[in-house]
Amino acid sequence: MADINAAFKAKMVQRKWAAMGVLFLAAVIFPMAPGVESWMASEATLIIMYIMAAQGVSILTGYTGLVTVGHGGFLAVGAYASALSTKYLGTDLITGMFVGAAMSAFVGWALGLVFLRLSGAFMAIGTLGFAFFVGTVVNNVPIFEGREGISLPKNHVIGFEIGDIGFYYTALAALGVTTLFVSLLVRSGVGRAFMALRDSEKAAEASGVNRVFYRTLAFSLSAAVTGVAGVLFAHYVNYVSSEVFADIWYSVDFLVATVVGGSAVLLGPFVGGLFVAFLPTFIELFVDQPGDLAFIIKGGALIFVLIVAPAGVVVGLVQLFRWLRGKLGGDTQ
């Protein structure tokens, strides 16, 4: 029984990496494929940013069990950190990513300390408050230039100017790095500590998990990953303004993306990010000017997913696959 299970698990792990490999390969080839127009690459870049932001959320919400409705705030922190460093120090995109990640990690660490004792619905409203707070700051503190915004120069990577396609590949490479990082993290002893805190704080502490350290660590790593997505976002449109980054809906969308895909699954943010970022475009393919219909479809799809696969699409598909395998009698369970 256990052996079969172990073998099955190993197979699933292999499949997961195979799926991931295929996904990335497809993403690499995609802009070169015939019939692909440049707006599609731009759309794909947007999806990459959503996936990355959702990866950040999944570290905190999925693996550590702290629901955040405030990661739009970290998106903004990353975006503004990089924008300011580009404007005043002339840094390139890659340096910008490090600056954004570092700044986000620091703010995340601080927020983790402030909300040390919160969980559940209290954490949700607290983090939402953080997103509002960030919005207010960028609106009112002069250096962020409020609604006027900061315009950024053309993007550079190690001295070379990059266009839409170049930007797409940069974003894809960054996504590769964050994916690798998250996958290493969650299988490590640190990831185990996060999950232990999620499942039982008491037992975690009895096992020597330092609650304060690991909670704040989860906050800062999670913020850093979403912060990199923010950097990409800022440079994608070459512009940051409070109009965009004070919008609370990013926070909500990232959470939805995490939940829809499966919050503690590596592939979850990919499916969820696609769901959130691509659904509007997808609907437009079929309905002209969907407007409010898009809202209804989005809500309906969300509820449908939650009812059919409460643990997310990826987990639901794995279960469906197992069930089918049992039904078809491929091999005995």
Place this chain on the structure above:
Amino acid sequence: MTSHLRCDEVTVRFGGVVACNKISLDVEEGKIIGLIGPNGAGKTTLFNVLSRFQDCDDGHVYYRDQQIDAKNTHDMINLGMARTFQNINLFGEQTTLENILIGAHHLIGNPYSNMLWLPSARRNERELTDRAVEIAEMLNLGDELDNPVKNLPYGHQKRVEMARALAAKPEMILLDEPVAGCNDEETAELKEIVKRINSELGITIFLVEHDMAMVMTVCDYICVINFGANLAQGTPSEIQSNRDVIKAYLGEDDE
């Protein structure tokens, strides 16, 4: 006799209720010590004081003569003390192996190199996993390593808790009602395991338990508390013939 864990006139109050009133006891190194008492005697509170899940209002707790009343809960394991929980407190979705590995958390080394799987961390993880498998086999859990613990029978889950405590390489384990809710067969098995942990690994055991037969046969020394205060201490045979203890337990039956 070397003292491994000692508490000195420990007092805990919850509002107006005094849960522990100047309780003193001494756990001798390498022995199995039992703590018993009628319901509401303050056993769980005292247990939590000793494992640093509860602050005491008065008195002190010493681990190998080092005062620990202000230690963090998560630091206890670095001193060498692990504990289990009365109502099983496992990470249900995770496998037996992952649950045991969490017990070894304080051995993961530098968390930053651990999370990036740097070479030193990789070696360390392999060692920890090997040890976790060994422990699982010692506790007859070898077949369940990849099963999520929520699917395991009750007795198995109790053993996973013990395995998790053992994974920390402790010098002492506090067991909170290790056989509560178990059937006779499971109880016998757990009893055997407790004895083996003590004799083969030389780990000091301190346990709270309701099952008198278990306590009397396993423990070297027993402390009895009643109404939050010391009642009697001694070997199992001394306790069995102690008038105060009999009265405390019979008195409870009268109610």
Place this chain on the structure above:
Amino acid sequence: MFGQLFISGLATGSLYALTAVAVVVVFRNTRTINLAQGDFSMIGAFVALVLIKSFAFNYYFALAGSVVFCIGLGILAERVVMRQIADSDWLTLFTATLGMYYILHGVAGHFWGRDTKAFPLTFDPTPINVFGGIISQGHVVNMAWAAAIGLVLFIFFKYTKQGIAMRAVTDDPETAALMGIPVRFIVLLTWGMAGFLAAFAGVLIAPIIYVSPEMMDEVLIKGYVAAVFGGLYSIPGAIIGALLIGICENLAGGYLGSHFKTVTAFAMIVLLLAFRPHGLFGIQKRREV
């Protein structure tokens, strides 16, 4: 100026309280933070508006129609959506209500359009003088309504069989079920009550903030914040929280500028959560091992 800001803040706060109480009631009986609570109200306001405009109902009949409709909406939400996932974890329930939010938003926008519509004023707009402050009659009437609903809830929870059963479910659902309380029915009743409160919240606030699909977004957030003041458990705590938010944001708006209004609520909640994680009146659960 202070007295006036204070009293009109109190009036707005008493409307927030309706949402806050609904958030608390639903949360403590079903573990669900209902993000669609505001949109129940929004739909209620639209229904009342349609009844007045197209069917020439008078105000009170429109209000009654809206109440009936919203109770139905609450029950529908429970039967169709929430019951299917009642055993899921907190986050799933939370996200499902977000799905309902999207749907209700889309429905309202689809049928009634995105633009803002005025809601007929039902009372003489000439302000009256109360304890030295100038206050519009609408505010006085709203406060009276909110107080009346508060009284009804108080009587319901204190004296009726269903109300007592509901509290029993709040305290301990398993024991309540063992004692023969029909927990499923109580949950349904809870959502019905959420609809009932939503209708009043929507229709009463409509003349002030006008009617549009987005009308209740901010009110919902403030209601949620106010509910946290009561630890998401205490109804009086939520009411006091709502009144505090109404007053503070009005004062901040009056003295600092109107764009500080929403931030005030959040500044309050962040401070509160940092220092009292379970709300101002929340019960600090003793650490049980």
